Amino acid sequence: MKIRAFALCLAAIVVASVTHLDRTPASVASGAPAPVSLSAEAVQTAASAAELARLISVFEARVKEHTDELDYLFLGKLYLQRARSTGDVGSYTQAEAALDRALTLYPDDPDARASMARLRYATHDFAGTEQMAAAILAADPMDPGARAILGDAALELGDYAAASDRFTELANRFPNAAAVDARLARLVFLRGDSGGARELADRAETEARAEGVFGVDLAWYAHLCAQINFDRGEYELAAAREKEALAIAPAYYVAEAGLARASAAQGRIDDAIAQYERAVAAVPQPEYLAALGDLYNLRGDTSLARRAYDTVEIIANLSPLNQRLYDRQFALFYLDHDRDLERALTVAEGSLARRPDVYGYDIYAWALYKAGRYAEAAAASGRALVMGTPDARFHYHAGLIALALGETGRGKAELRRALATGPAFDPLLAARARETLVVLRVRE
Amino acid sequence: MRIARFVQLGAGFAAAAAIAVVATAPLGSRAADHLDAPNLAAREDADINDVYVFQASAPGRTAIAVTTSPAAGVIGPIDYATNVRYKINIDRNGDAVEDLAYVLDFSAPASGSQSYTVTRYTGANARSLGQGVTLGGGQRGVANSLKGDGLVFAGLRADPFFFDLAAFKHVVLGQANGRTGFCDQPGPAGIDFFASFNTNAIVLDLPNESLSDSGGAIGVWATTLDRATGTMIDQMGRPAINTVFNHTVADKEAFNATPPSQQPTSGNFRNNIITTLETLGGYSPATAGAIADILLPDVLSYTVGTAAAGPLNGRAPADDVIDVELGLVTQGGITTDCVGPHTYLSTFPYLNVPHK
Structure with a gap:
């Protein structure tokens, strides 16, 4: 039975790669072992990964044999899909080269422009995204893909009204569509309604399954639900949803890291460490490394912690693309670990300038706080909280800033709000919030 | 609708x-x-790429193939949908309304495979899908036998379609994509965009009597239906009709949603065909109208028991329907895209094993 053999062979490859990621002897915790049998969805995911790799080889060979815009375009899309599913940043560079060739051969191709817009968005070039979208819309003002990505870019740039307009328009044109409801989930969360966000995300996942979405794309929807659960302090639900994502796509590093975060929030430090180690082995993202370092410290593995932190520094300096993609992660790492605060402030400033959304204001506020510029920090923090985004970290920062300004009442309220929203929102900072409140109580 | x-x-x-x-x-x-x-x-997973109907390898038998899920594994999934019914429609009395249907229903994937059943509906049941006869089924990826001496296959195959899509986009759709025409390459061959894709394929191999009495003419087309509501998701008869003749997204979507029997008289479809034939082929309005009357309703018309000659008498996998359609549309101005068939199997399931 050819196809069954093929699928099982792929299953074996996936299982082997997952177990290979357990590098350290300490990772024998319950969350660590690789699945022995794969879900049907995971079999499909593995087959897709293999087919993606095969088609990339095919199209790389084709563009050497002949020159055709369609081949470059399709190759670009394949590279983008690889970047999406594996987190390999180099695939973005390859995608750009292929799409550049396509656009050289056919400058007005709306399809190539759309893929290029996606690439720009993925690499945080939001101005570039808007430019590409505008070019598409000049020829076809109603192109749904272009209008959607304008909404996506607007969201990242903090223009929530424009994002809302685009997403509402999308929802009217394509009711009950998973990709639309996922976007709405994000928007309503940012606007302060985490319960509504959770409902929309749940719905989006159901819709995605019914739409035949598969592979990492489907796992993404489960992961989106998990993220909202986490932000709501629903750590068991978050862990369950990340496990669901991993059941669909066992090598999905984003879900692995999400699971690690939820495990840490539940106090399962060994599990969290094993899970972050797996995520980091797949994609050494600064955020994961920083979290790993924090957890190593909690467990008393100070030299492992130092190594993890040092790796963050190395990655920070690796390439301009890395710096742009992970700028906020780097800034937060420096700020939360009191390292190179001046650099952190510069990075935070630059990041906010490029992306004046609520997260940009929050990180800038935190950098200003660490620099002792409390009044400015308060102003920035206020802009982060302007829509009431229920992010525990926003409130934590606001609390400490208020305390620094002598606003004890406000400070306590914000810290309490942080802990009410996310009782374990960060392995180190939630504890610090509690300690601060205890100290304040003692002083009264 | 594949090319779209x-x-x-x-x-x-x-x-x-x-x-x-x-x-x-x-x-x-x-x-x-x-x-x-x-x-x-x-x-x-409900997107139909192509429909074929041709002589089977054994005498007195006919093969029907429907490919779904383009670039299976990357664009579409390898798993068939469980909330979709995959339907082969057959019209036996020339009114472009199905009076015979074969429907495949798939179970949830498990252990790297998927099981399915094949049900045959006749008469009014072919439209309503009320009462049918279960012919059998089995696992994806292998040949299964059906009551009534039939064979069925459903699973991954190498995509049989062959076409220089980029040249088409330049020549017919006017896109300035760097191609200068069909057959514009240094060598004799064009560029076959579909050379290396896999796709899902449903293949039936049936005695002629199952399909018609005594060498009759049938019309064949495929539809995918939402299981819960019965609404049509995609539809396909002859290759490339929608792409070549309907030029706006609105018209393409409307065409896909219009049952064949209504196609000649609804929307802009007939006019679109006439306009395209006049423009690209220099046909007179009368001739263009006559051709439109052949092309609509959009079903694969086939005389059972004859060798297929796609797209006007069935369609075999190796038939160069693009060449025929180019010649037809341009009135002989362009007769080939310089892209030829892939390799196929001479016996069931006829479509080749998947690319590795």
Whole structure:
């Protein structure tokens, strides 16, 4: 039975790669072992990964044999899909080269422009995204893909009204569509309604399954639900949803890291460490490394912690693309670990300038706080909280800033709000919030 | 509708309604990176690529093939949908309304495979899908036998389609994509965009008597239906009709949603065909009208028991329907895209094993 053999062979490859990621002897915790049998969805995911790799080889060979815009375009899309599913940043560079060739051969191709817009968005070039979208819309003002990505870019740039307009328009044109409801989930969360966000995300996942979405794309929807659960302090639900994502796509590093975060929030430090180690082995993202370092410290593995932190520094300096993609992660790492605060402030400033959304204001506020510029920090923090985004970290920062300004009442309220929203929102900072409140109580 | 998917505008793989996506970090993460919502799914597992009907390898038998899920594994999934019914429609009395139907229903995938059943409906039941006869079924990927001396296969195959899509986009759709025409390459061959894809294929091999009495003419087309509501998701008869003749997204979508029997008289379809034939082929309005009356309703018309000659008498996998259609549309001005058939199997299931 050819196809069954093929699928099982792929299953074996996936299982082997997952177990290979357990590098350290300490990772024998319950969350660590690789699945022995794969879900049907995971079999499909593995087959897709293999087919993606095969088609990339095919199209790389084709563009050497002949020159055709369609081949470059399709190759670009394949590279983008690889970047999406594996987190390999180099695939973005390859995608750009292929799409550049396509656009050289056919400058007005709306399809190539759309893929290029996606690439720009993925690499945080939001101005570039808007430019590409505008070019598409000049020829076809109603192109749904272009209008959607304008909404996506607007969201990242903090223009929530424009994002809302685009997403509402999308929802009217394509009711009950998973990709639309996922976007709405994000928007309503940012606007302060985490319960509504959770409902929309749940719905989006159901819709995605019914739409035949598969592979990492489907796992993404489960992961989106998990993220909202986490932000709501629903750590068991978050862990369950990340496990669901991993059941669909066992090598999905984003879900692995999400699971690690939820495990840490539940106090399962060994599990969290094993899970972050797996995520980091797949994609050494600064955020994961920083979290790993924090957890190593909690467990008393100070030299492992130092190594993890040092790796963050190395990655920070690796390439301009890395710096742009992970700028906020780097800034937060420096700020939360009191390292190179001046650099952190510069990075935070630059990041906010490029992306004046609520997260940009929050990180800038935190950098200003660490620099002792409390009044400015308060102003920035206020802009982060302007829509009431229920992010525990926003409130934590606001609390400490208020305390620094002598606003004890406000400070306590914000810290309490942080802990009410996310009782374990960060392995180190939630504890610090509690300690601060205890100290304040003692002083009264 | 195969070619439309690759030709229409869109950000991701899935064309028409594609919405931009990318993938990095999650919502609400500490770094608060951005959303990467996936593309609007175009239900690729219900997307029909091509329909074939041709003489089977054994005498007195006919093969019907329907390919779905373009670039299976990457654009569409390898798994068949469980909330979709895959339907082969056959008209035996010339009114372009199905009076015979074979429907495949798939179970949830398990252990790297998937099981399915084949049900045969006749008469009014072919429309309503009320009462049918279960012929059998089995696992994906292997030949299974059916009551009534039939054979069925459903699973991954090498995509049989062959076509220089990029040249077509330049010549017929007027896109300035760097191609200068069909057969514009240094060598004799064009560029076959579909050389290396896999696709899902449903293949039936049936005694002629199952399909018609005594060498009759039939019309064949495929539809995919939403299981819960019965609404049609995709539809396909002859190759490329929608792409070549309907030029707006609205018309393409309307065509896909219009049952064949209504196609000659609804919307702009007949006029679109006439206009295209006049423009690209210099036909007189009367001749263009006559051709339109052959092309609509959009079903694969086939005389059972004869050798297929696609697209006007059935369609065998190796038939160069593009060459025929180019010649027809341009009134002999362009007769080939310089792209020839792939290799196929001489026996059931006729479509070749998947590319590895």
